[in-house]
Every structure is written in C-alpha cells, then in structure tokens.
Amino acid sequence: MSVSVEEVRHVADLANLELTAEELPRMAKDLNAVLGYIAQLNELDTSAVEPMAQVGEALGLKPAREGETLRGDSVRTSIERDAVMAEAPETDGRFFKVPRVIER
Amino acid sequence: MEVERKMSLQSLTLAEARSAVVEGRVSAVALAEQHFERIAAVDGEIHSFLALTRERALAQAERVDAAVRAGEEVGPLAGVPVGIKDVLTTRGVETTAGSKILSGYHPPYDATAVARLEAAGAVVLGKLNCDEFAMGSSNENSAYGPVKNPRALDRVPGGSSGGSAAAVAAGLCVASLGTDTGGSIRQPAAFCGVVGVLPTYGRVSRYGLIAFASSLDRVGPFARSVEDAATVLQVMAGPDEMDATASLQPVADYSAEMGKGVEGLRIGVPEEYFGEGLNPEIREAIERVLDGLKGAGCSLHKVSLPHTRYAVPTYYVLATAEASSNLSRFDGVRYGLRTKDGATLTAMFRNTRDEGFGAEVKRRILLGTYVLSAGYYDAYYRKAQQVRSLLARDFVQAFAGVDAIVAPVTPTAAFKLGEKTSDPLQMYLEDIYTVSASLAGICGMSVPCGETSAGLPIGVQVLGRYFDEATMLRVGAGVERLQRG
Numbered sequence: 001m002s003v004s005v006e007e008v009r010h011v012a013d014l015a016n017l018e019l020t021a022e023e024l025p026r027m028a029k030d031l032n033a034v035l036g037y038i039a040q041l042n043e044l045d046t047s048a049v050e051p052m053a054q055v056g057e058a059l060g061l062k063p064a065r066e067g068e069t070l071r072g073d074s075v076r077t078s079i080e081r082d083a084v085m086a087e088a089p090e091t092d093g094r095f096f097k098v099p100r101v102i103e104r
Numbered sequence: 105m106e107v108e109r110k111m112s113l114q115s116l117t118l119a120e121a122r123s124a125v126v127e128g129r130v131s132a133v134a135l136a137e138q139h140f141e142r143i144a145a146v147d148g149e150i151h152s153f154l155a156l157t158r159e160r161a162l163a164q165a166e167r168v169d170a171a172v173r174a175g176e177e178v179g180p181l182a183g184v185p186v187g188i189k190d191v192l193t194t195r196g197v198e199t200t201a202g203s204k205i206l207s208g209y210h211p212p213y214d215a216t217a218v219a220r221l222e223a224a225g226a227v228v229l230g231k232l233n234c235d236e237f238a239m240g241s242s243n244e245n246s247a248y249g250p251v252k253n254p255r256a257l258d259r260v261p262g263g264s265s266g267g268s269a270a271a272v273a274a275g276l277c278v279a280s281l282g283t284d285t286g287g288s289i290r291q292p293a294a295f296c297g298v299v300g301v302l303p304t305y306g307r308v309s310r311y312g313l314i315a316f317a318s319s320l321d322r323v324g325p326f327a328r329s330v331e332d333a334a335t336v337l338q339v340m341a342g343p344d345e346m347d348a349t350a351s352l353q354p355v356a357d358y359s360a361e362m363g364k365g366v367e368g369l370r371i372g373v374p375e376e377y378f379g380e381g382l383n384p385e386i387r388e389a390i391e392r393v394l395d396g397l398k399g400a401g402c403s404l405h406k407v408s409l410p411h412t413r414y415a416v417p418t419y420y421v422l423a424t425a426e427a428s429s430n431l432s433r434f435d436g437v438r439y440g441l442r443t444k445d446g447a448t449l450t451a452m453f454r455n456t457r458d459e460g461f462g463a464e465v466k467r468r469i470l471l472g473t474y475v476l477s478a479g480y481y482d483a484y485y486r487k488a489q490q491v492r493s494l495l496a497r498d499f500v501q502a503f504a505g506v507d508a509i510v511a512p513v514t515p516t517a518a519f520k521l522g523e524k525t526s527d528p529l530q531m532y533l534e535d536i537y538t539v540s541a542s543l544a545g546i547c548g549m550s551v552p553c554g555e556t557s558a559g560l561p562i563g564v565q566v567l568g569r570y571f572d573e574a575t576m577l578r579v580g581a582g583v584e585r586l587q588r589g
Contacts, residue, residue, distance in 0.1 A: 016432070017457055041421075041487050041491055050490070099452050
C-alpha cells in the first residue's frame with residue numbers, strides 16, 4: 001500500500017493542516033516509510049484478540065470499579081472566566097471572537 | 105554559611121538539600137539563588153530552561169524559611185529546587201509544550217503534579233525545554249531550540265524530556281518532572297546519567313499535562329538518586345478527583361520498601377532486549393548489573409516477551425492517532441497563537457496550525473489522521489490495539505515468575521546533535537526498548553550503570569508490575585548500590 005501526494009493532501013484537509021508544495025512530497029515519502037514499517041503488524045494473527053484501548057482493561061477492572069474514580073456530580077467553583085478569556089487571541093471578555101463564518 | 109559555600113550543586117541530593125534547609129544550615133532562599141546563579145552561568149549553552157519563575161520561587165522559598173524559623177512542620181520537599189517540563193501547566197507562568205502554537209500561553213491552573221510538589225515545599229525554579237508536544241527522542245523538535253547533553257555538548261540529551269534530564273545532570277535543579285509517552289523519561293535519564301522513573305499508568309494524575317496520547321501519557325520524576333526520585337514520586341502519587349484515570353490503588357511507603365534490600369528477589373532477563381543492534385558496551389554494562397544483583401542475592405531468570413519487535417509500529421499507530429485527536433484543540437480560538445493571515449474561519453484554523461506546528465508534529469498528526477480515516481481504521485488502529493493487548497499479556501505472563509525485569513534502556517548511548525534528524529523512522533527506532541512498557545502500562549525506571557569508553561552515560565532499565573513501584577525501586581536502589589561499590 002502506497003500513499004500518494006493526493007491522499008496526503010486529503011488527509012491534511014481532514015486534519016485542518018495547510019501543507020506547502022514543498023512539504024507535500026516530503027510528507028508522502030515519510031508517511032510511506034512509516035506505514036511500510038507498520039505493515040509488519042500484519043504478520044500477527046489477531047483475529048481472536050480483544051483490542052486494548054486503556055490500561056484499565058489490561059488490569060481487568062470491572063465496570064463497577066471504574067466509576068469509583070469519578071467525583072460527585074455537584075456544583076462547584078471552576079476556573080475564573082477572566083483568567084481564561086485573558087488567554088484568548090481575540091475576545092470581548094464574554095465570548096471568543098473568530099473570523100466571519102457565514103458570507104452574506 | 106560555610107557549609108552553604110561548599111555545597112556542590114551537581115552532586116547535591118534531595119535529602120541533603122532538605123536537611124540543610126530544615127536544620128538551618130542554608131536558607132531555602134539562598135539555595136534557590138545559588139541555583140539561579142548556576143543557571144545563569146551554564147544554561148546559556150545547555151538550554152534546558154525555557155522560562156525562569158524567579159518570583160514564584162523566592163516567594164515559596166521565603167514561606168519555607170519562615171516555617172523553619174517558626175519551628176513548624178515542613179513538607180518532604182521543603183526548600184528543594186525543582187524544574188518542571190513545559191508540558192505541565194503552571195498557573196500564570198508561560199507554558200508552551202515546546203511549541204510555537206502555545207507561545208505566550210499562561211494557563212489559569214496548576215497541574216496536579218506541580219501543585220503537590222509545591223504543597224510539599226518544593227521551590228519551582230522554572231519550565232524545562234522539551235520536544236514539541238513531547239514528540240521526539242532527542243529534544244531537537246523543540247520550537248525553541250535543542251538542549252545539549254551536559255555530559256557531552258555535541259550530543260543530544262535524549263527526549264522528549266531532554267531539558268528535565270539535562271537540568272538535573274548539570275546541577276541546575278535537584279529534581280525535575282518529566283513526562284513519558286513512549287520512553288521520554290527513561291531514555292533522556294539514560295543519556296544524561298540521572299535516575300528517571302515512569303510510574304504505572306494511573307499512579308500520578310495527568311491533570312494539567314498537555315495531552316499527547318492520553319492512554320499512554322504519564323508524569324514522573326528525574327533525580328540524582330533512586331531515593332530522591334522515590335521521595336518525589338511519593339509526593340505525587342495517588343488519586344485525584346480531577347483525573348478519572350488516576351487510580352485508587354493504595355500507595356506504598358517507598359522509602360520503607362527500599363530499605364528491605366534486594367536479597368531473594370527474582371529478576372527476569374528478557375532475551376528479546378539483548379539481540380542485534382544493542383551496542384556491545386551497553387550489553388556489557390547491563391550484564392555487569394545482572395552479575396552484581398546475583399551477587400547481592402537475587403536469582404536471575406530468562407523471560408520471553410515475544411511481541412517486543414511489534415511494539416514500535418504499534419506505538420506509532422496508537423500514539424499518533426490519539427495525538428491527531430488531542431491536537432485538534434489548537435485552532436487559534438481559545439489560547440496561544442492566532443495567525444494574522446485568516447480572512448475566513450477555515451483559513452484561520454489552517455494557517456494558525458501551519459505556522460504554529462513544527463514538521464514532526466504535522467507528520468504525526470497526518471499519520472494519526474490517516475490511520476483513523478475511513479477504510480483504514482480496522483487495518484491500522486484496531487489492529488494496533490489488538491497487538492497492544494498481546495504486549496500487555498507478554499508482561500503479565502513474564503511477571504508471573506519474576507518480581508522485576510532488568511534490560512537496557514537504549515540500543516546506543518547519546519547520539520550526536522543532527523545525526524538522526526533527517527530520517528524519522530531511524531529516530532522512532534530509538535524507542536525500541538522503552539515503548540513496550542509504555543503500551544502495557546507497567547512501571548519502569550532508568551538507573552545509571554556506568555559509562556562507555558567515550559565517557560557517555562549508560563542506563564539500565566528496571567521494569568515492575570502494575571502498581572508495584574515499591575519492588576521496582578528496591579531493585580533500582582540495589583543497582584545504584586552496585587555502582588557505588
């Protein structure tokens with residue numbers, strides 16, 4: 001399986017990345033090298049193996065036990081709005097401002 | 105004050121620093137100032153710090169000194185100067201994750217690990233350089249320039265926690281925090297000749313750790329001795345209501361456990377970690393450690409971790425997939441960089457990410473997006489998750505017959521700056537001995553165990569069972585005693 005420059009452009013689109021004309025072929029080459037290496041996973045028959053998404057699964061944590069680390073659902077003070085908004089590139093103090101979305 | 109002058113910052117242990125402060129032989133303020141002086145003198149070349157937090161450090165040091173003068177009980181890290189990897193948030197202090205896209209970001213909260221260190225009396229000197237979003241094995245992916253290995257300035261310190269390892273090795277802080285997703289604590293610890301500990305997944309809260317791959321990311325300490333690293337881990341370990349993956353498993357008393365020594369422990373030696381590609385000098389150093397442990401009363405047992413060679417490809421599917429999702433939050437809206445070149449919302453997103461992310465981060469986002477995209481999910485992502493199960497199972501089976509596993513950390517000692525930057529795959533293979541433990545979720549550590557003929561540090565890796573940091577640290581302390589003769 002080989003990834004074309006066109007496919008890299010498509011994936012970059014999905015990831016909201018803008019790649020330059022110079023970056024595209026380089027990324028295609030690197031991706032192909034790594035995917036070629038990853039292909040060795042196909043040597044393994046995993047048809048009877050459960051996928052592992054979290055370490056808790058390897059420990060056999062029962063669903064009942066999983067919920068114990070969740071805190072109570074109660075109203076509490078969160079991070080101050082001012083401190084959060086102060087970090088935004090553009091804001092009116094209440095909302096984040098972004099460039100125009102809808103043309104009219 | 106005489107004692108203070110004689111203190112050599114490069115060999116000062118945490119225990120020594122704290123007792124000097126607690127016994128009034130040096131003030132916490134003076135100790136912090138001495139470290140700032142040394143940073144000013146040598147870090148221009150090493151470049152381990154991205155930001156110094158002088159005001160915060162001195163305010164904390166003054167609080168510690170006042171408590172000591174008042175005869176109050178002080179914490180286990182009282183007055184101890186520490187550095188924090190820049191992927192951990194620090195309230196009001198610029199936190200960049202080594203990326204341009206977060207330049208100028210002042211988080212409104214502290215990471216739990218940082219807050220617990222400070223609550224125990226630690227003095228945070230500043231933020232430490234790292235690979236961008238912790239993606240790298242050499243610290244050459246930092247948007248703010250590479251870190252140099254204090255033991256050999258033409259060499260890399262390892263990555264991604266290169267600054268955290270280098271600062272401790274160079275005597276710029278007594279201990280530091282790093283993070284490890286695929287080897288980012290153990291490998292730089294080995295390259296710089298310091299102790300680095302990867303706790304079990306869930307042992308230390310990830311709250312405030314800027315996410316790279318959430319099912320793999322962990323916070324852990326660097327220090328100059330196993331005992332010091334254990335002290336820092338003790339302070340951080342335990343549940344946190346801000347992180348549901350932080351485990352409720354009880355935390356052992358590490359210091360008491362380490363006092364038990366290593367006699368009678370069963371040590372596993374995995375044949376897959378001693379194959380082709382392992383530098384002969386490193387092999388000899390690890391074999392010396394094994395002989396020494398045997399002499400100290402351990403029994404050695406061959407174990408097999410048969411899926412080891414599939415760990416790196418598995419890791420680069422899962423870690424990049426999670427990263428592509430985690431890093432979608434950097435869009436120029438809520439924090440950090442926003443491009444000036446963004447007439448529409450989409451153009452703003454894209455140009456911000458183009459300007460803000462470095463080449464390796466883009467490469468991993470692309471790979472991660474690709475393996476998750478329609479038609480490839482089962483072939484790559486699900487497949488890799490299945491192999492992850494096999495890797496975890498390998499360890500569970502091996503640990504049925506042994507108490508700890510001893511292996512190399514890296515196939516070679518620290519390589520030269522620029523040596524591997526042109527070939528991403530070669531760089532990924534650096535993680536060959538570290539990623540299996542990352543994927544399985546078990547604990548591990550790197551302990552210095554000698555030098556190559558060129559004088560470069562060698563580290564030995566000790567792996568432990570899930571939540572059995574105590575036994576791992578016992579073996580680590582045993583390895584350390586062997587080095588001291």
